[in-house]
Amino acid sequence: MRAVDIIIRKRDGLALTREAIDTFVDGVTHGTWPDYQASALLMAVCLKGMEPEETLWLTEAMVRSGERVDLSDLGAFTVGKHSTGGVGDKVSIVLAPVVAACGGVVPKMSGRGLGHTGGTLDKLESIPGFRVGLSIPEFKAVLRDVGACMIGQTATLAPADKKLYALRDVTGTVESLPLIAASIMSKKLAEGCRALVLDVKCGSGAFMKDVAHARALAEAMVSIGTRAGVRTEAVITDMEAPLGEAVGNAVEILECLDVLHGRGPADVRLVTRRLASRMLVLAGLQPDDETAAAAADQAIASGAALERFRRMVERQGGDPRVCDDPRLLPLAPGTVQVTAERAGFVTAMRALAIGQASCLLGAGRDAVGDPVDHGVGILVRAKPGAQVAAGDTLLELRHRDGRGLEAALALCREAIAIGDEAPAHRAKILEEVR
Amino acid sequence: MRAVDIIIRKRDGLALTREAIDTFVDGVTHGTWPDYQASALLMAVCLKGMEPEETLWLTEAMVRSGERVDLSDLGAFTVGKHSTGGVGDKVSIVLAPVVAACGGVVPKMSGRGLGHTGGTLDKLESIPGFRVGLSIPEFKAVLRDVGACMIGQTATLAPADKKLYALRDVTGTVESLPLIAASIMSKKLAEGCRALVLDVKCGSGAFMKDVAHARALAEAMVSIGTRAGVRTEAVITDMEAPLGEAVGNAVEILECLDVLHGRGPADVRLVTRRLASRMLVLAGLQPDDETAAAAADQAIASGAALERFRRMVERQGGDPRVCDDPRLLPLAPGTVQVTAERAGFVTAMRALAIGQASCLLGAGRDAVGDPVDHGVGILVRAKPGAQVAAGDTLLELRHRDGRGLEAALALCREAIAIGDEAPAHRAKILEEVR
Numbered sequence: 001m002r003a004v005d006i007i008i009r010k011r012d013g014l015a016l017t018r019e020a021i022d023t024f025v026d027g028v029t030h031g032t033w034p035d036y037q038a039s040a041l042l043m044a045v046c047l048k049g050m051e052p053e054e055t056l057w058l059t060e061a062m063v064r065s066g067e068r069v070d071l072s073d074l075g076a077f078t079v080g081k082h083s084t085g086g087v088g089d090k091v092s093i094v095l096a097p098v099v100a101a102c103g104g105v106v107p108k109m110s111g112r113g114l115g116h117t118g119g120t121l122d123k124l125e126s127i128p129g130f131r132v133g134l135s136i137p138e139f140k141a142v143l144r145d146v147g148a149c150m151i152g153q154t155a156t157l158a159p160a161d162k163k164l165y166a167l168r169d170v171t172g173t174v175e176s177l178p179l180i181a182a183s184i185m186s187k188k189l190a191e192g193c194r195a196l197v198l199d200v201k202c203g204s205g206a207f208m209k210d211v212a213h214a215r216a217l218a219e220a221m222v223s224i225g226t227r228a229g230v231r232t233e234a235v236i237t238d239m240e241a242p243l244g245e246a247v248g249n250a251v252e253i254l255e256c257l258d259v260l261h262g263r264g265p266a267d268v269r270l271v272t273r274r275l276a277s278r279m280l281v282l283a284g285l286q287p288d289d290e291t292a293a294a295a296a297d298q299a300i301a302s303g304a305a306l307e308r309f310r311r312m313v314e315r316q317g318g319d320p321r322v323c324d325d326p327r328l329l330p331l332a333p334g335t336v337q338v339t340a341e342r343a344g345f346v347t348a349m350r351a352l353a354i355g356q357a358s359c360l361l362g363a364g365r366d367a368v369g370d371p372v373d374h375g376v377g378i379l380v381r382a383k384p385g386a387q388v389a390a391g392d393t394l395l396e397l398r399h400r401d402g403r404g405l406e407a408a409l410a411l412c413r414e415a416i417a418i419g420d421e422a423p424a425h426r427a428k429i430l431e432e433v434r
Numbered sequence: 435m436r437a438v439d440i441i442i443r444k445r446d447g448l449a450l451t452r453e454a455i456d457t458f459v460d461g462v463t464h465g466t467w468p469d470y471q472a473s474a475l476l477m478a479v480c481l482k483g484m485e486p487e488e489t490l491w492l493t494e495a496m497v498r499s500g501e502r503v504d505l506s507d508l509g510a511f512t513v514g515k516h517s518t519g520g521v522g523d524k525v526s527i528v529l530a531p532v533v534a535a536c537g538g539v540v541p542k543m544s545g546r547g548l549g550h551t552g553g554t555l556d557k558l559e560s561i562p563g564f565r566v567g568l569s570i571p572e573f574k575a576v577l578r579d580v581g582a583c584m585i586g587q588t589a590t591l592a593p594a595d596k597k598l599y600a601l602r603d604v605t606g607t608v609e610s611l612p613l614i615a616a617s618i619m620s621k622k623l624a625e626g627c628r629a630l631v632l633d634v635k636c637g638s639g640a641f642m643k644d645v646a647h648a649r650a651l652a653e654a655m656v657s658i659g660t661r662a663g664v665r666t667e668a669v670i671t672d673m674e675a676p677l678g679e680a681v682g683n684a685v686e687i688l689e690c691l692d693v694l695h696g697r698g699p700a701d702v703r704l705v706t707r708r709l710a711s712r713m714l715v716l717a718g719l720q721p722d723d724e725t726a727a728a729a730a731d732q733a734i735a736s737g738a739a740l741e742r743f744r745r746m747v748e749r750q751g752g753d754p755r756v757c758d759d760p761r762l763l764p765l766a767p768g769t770v771q772v773t774a775e776r777a778g779f780v781t782a783m784r785a786l787a788i789g790q791a792s793c794l795l796g797a798g799r800d801a802v803g804d805p806v807d808h809g810v811g812i813l814v815r816a817k818p819g820a821q822v823a824a825g826d827t828l829l830e831l832r833h834r835d836g837r838g839l840e841a842a843l844a845l846c847r848e849a850i851a852i853g854d855e856a857p858a859h860r861a862k863i864l865e866e867v868r
Contacts, residue, residue, distance in 0.1 A: 007606035011480060036469035040605035043477035046445060171474035172441035 003037045010044040018057045025061035029160045042173040050178035052223050059224050062186035065160035069192035074143055078105045079283040080193035085117040086201040087355035088242035090252040091272050092120050094259045097308035098276045100147030101299035103285045107143050108150040109191050116355030121152050126250035126374035130318035142315045158186040181220035189228055195282040196225050197275055198234040205351020206239035211430055218433040231282050234433040237271055238426055241349040241384045244268040248363040248377015250329040260306040267428050274429055332375035338395040340388040344418040349384050353415035360404035376400055437471045444478040452491045459495035463594045476607040484612035486657050493658050496620035499594035503626035508577055512539045513717040514627035519551040520635040521789035522676035524686040525706050526554050528693045531742035532710045534581030535733035537719045541577050542584040543625050550789030555586050560684035560808035564752035576749045582742055592620040615654035623662055629716040630659050631709055632668040639785020640673035645864055652867040665716050668867040671705055672860055675783040675818045678702040682797040682811015684763040694740040701862050708863055766809035772829040774822040778852040783818050787849035794838035810834055
């Protein structure tokens with residue numbers, strides 16, 4: 001099968017055979033398909049789509065392009081979680097120890113932040129000494145002992161996806177539902193869990209701007225996971241405003257510790273509790289949502305989840321004393337407030353702009369490989385719905401020597417709207433796809 | 435303007451600005467746009483199309499990517515001709531001397547044959563000594579003296595088109611009306627004529643399989659030429675069956691000489707006469723079709739056209755004695771007949787298969803740079819519509835030592851259909867676009 005014939009078939013809107021898709025992924029992996037043919041096919045897929053079957057085959061071929069982590073010796077309760085990325089989304093960091101404390105095994109491989117959304121790895125690395133570059137045997141040892149471990153994606157997992165993603169990024173072919181679904185699911189399936197809960201973020205601060213698109217992506221991913229033999233569900237959650245009250249790295253770890261201590265913002269607690277419940281049910285550890293939610297609550301109330309987190313940090317080389325003494329986290333010294341120019345209700349706090357502002361302060365990166373400043377970030381002092389007086393603090397920016405401050409402040413001011421009436425309540429959990 | 439933003443714009447079905455198109459063509463010409471970005475944009479153009487304005491800009495940018503031949507010192511009557519390619523299409527070789535004999539100046543740059551359609555250059559090179567690799571000053575000198583000269587496209591004309599075409603060929607992006615129109619017209623506009631007549635072939639043996647597609651291509655090209663300031667028209671002609679009675683190289687030159695001597699197949703004479711008339715009218719040499727056709731007829735009847743051809747051959751290094759002694763042409767010695775298996779009427783002679791058969795005998799090439807055998811080819815002894823008895827010769831294959839003969843014979847037998855009733859008359863000239 002010649003590459004050009006496969007391209008032409010997709011260009012003409014026809015479904016590709018499993019063999020054709022294997023040829024493509026194999027060619028990309030081994031460099032026998034030149035980039036210009038791969039990008040032509042990617043654009044054709046972008047514009048002509050893929051059948052669910054083709055998307056599954058693409059995912060499976062990408063999984064086969066590399067190593068698949070064998071977690072079978074870790075028992076029946078391995079359960080993964082993936083978020084499509086949002087601003088202030090630190091849920092994984094709380095969720096993993098909560099689920100572990102309830103008997104689950106949560107092997108979490110994450111990416112670094114790029115653009116306006118932060119990365120779990122960058123957040124964790126704000127804990128002094130924390131190592132995300134564990135080998136697979138080290139990873140499994142921590143999982144066996146603690147039930148939770150959070151590391152970076154290794155280069156051996158779905159290498160075809162890495163090559164294709166780099167190409168998509170520069171050829172305008174990122175925004176394709178089957179390609180997004182296959183990319184995410186290839187990595188998740190390669191991680192070897194038996195069950196998987198997806199958090200599909202939806203709103204102006206997320207990749208999926210509306211519920212229809214978020215639902216379509218969720219359905220595509222759930223279909224792939226299920227057909228590939230992994231119990232998979234998706235929860236669609238709101239990402240109009242940042243999640244929680246902290247956006248950055250160390251500031252988000254602080255917030256995670258708050259939640260693990262039984263405090264913290266209501267929305268973070270709500271989303272964590274929901275995802276934990278579904279993970280426990282899907283893993284087969286709890287019979288239903290009610291008992292699962294109670295178990296998750298109890299894990300926090302009893303301190304068991306915090307204890308798991310402490311052990312995970314310790315086993316990954318981090319300083320476990322941060323759990324009790326957050327002053328050990330490297331917060332940047334500078335603070336500047338954004339205050340309300342008038343009295344009223346906060347009607348909007350656009351996540352995209354807040355995320356970009358945090359990035360400008362140094363908490364994120366524009367290009368792969370850029371360093372991040374773990375100490376800077378943004379604290380939300382008045383969430384959407386809050387009533388404020390003129391001069392009240394809305395946001396607090398933590399900066400280092402004023403770096404990026406002016407532009408970040410301008411973005412933050414634009415991100416916030418104050419109106420005369422309280423905005424309608426926005427549900428944080430929008431839909432679930434099973 | 436980043437390449438990826440230009441690609442995304444077209445992917446989303448939006449028109450590109452002139453600046454964006456210039457950036458693209460410039461990037462391709464100078465290698466600053468990597469092939470993988472160019473091919474992604476080409477696929478997006480394939481699937482989302484281009485407005486007439488964009489197609490014009492693309493054409494003009496490709497013209498500017500290289501040299502534009504300056505024919506201004508050759509007077510007002512320069513008139514070009516281009517055929518989209520068919521089987522047995524030797525019209526240019528007759529047409530150029532006819533129009534030259536009527537006062538026109540016909541600077542013809544042609545390509546080589548590839549696949550099932552032959553190439554004018556390969557046909558001309560079957561004349562012993564004929565040189566198609568003239569420099570532009572040599573080309574202009576012959577044009578000045580003879581009024582017709584036929585050479586290969588120089589590498590300096592529209593180099594962006596050459597790069598894009600090579601990329602399209604391997605990325606499934608050949609079949610795009612705006613890309614085809616811009617590719618053809620960039621070369622034609624770079625050739626510097628004041629007027630241009632296009633022969634858009636239509637039918638199973640041509641690139642455009644039906645009249646609707648042929649008309650759309652003709653309209654796009656006429657629009658580009660006209661807007662670029664060149665008087666341009668198109669004639670859509672039939673390509674279900676081969677044109678004339680010879681398919682190959684030397685055999686086609688023989689047929690051209692027949693026509694220049696006032697003999698030859700009716701369809702070749704008809705198409706030549708029509709195209710010559712339009713070229714003479716468009717060049718401003720004749721007031722209307724009637725006088726123009728009479729002038730073309732007279733050019734042949736008087737021997738003036740043959741004389742022009744003789745001088746062109748001589749000036750291009752060829753042996754002019756072939757004009758009177760066709761035995762100087764290098765015909766291959768082997769002949770095999772394809773005969774009618776039953777009595778009836780020839781109802782079909784599929785051009786594609788005949789062209790492929792001729793290619794198999796060695797008259798064409800599968801890959802750029804392959805040598806061709808000038809002496810082999812196929813002679814049509816019974817055209818569609820002819821009544822035949824069982825055993826009558828339908829085709830005569832000229833082969834060299836049996837090379838490709840078996841496969842060619844099989845293709846030829848499949849190409850011909852014999853029925854009980856005479857087929858409906860097919861017009862050779864289907865439409866005209868002005």
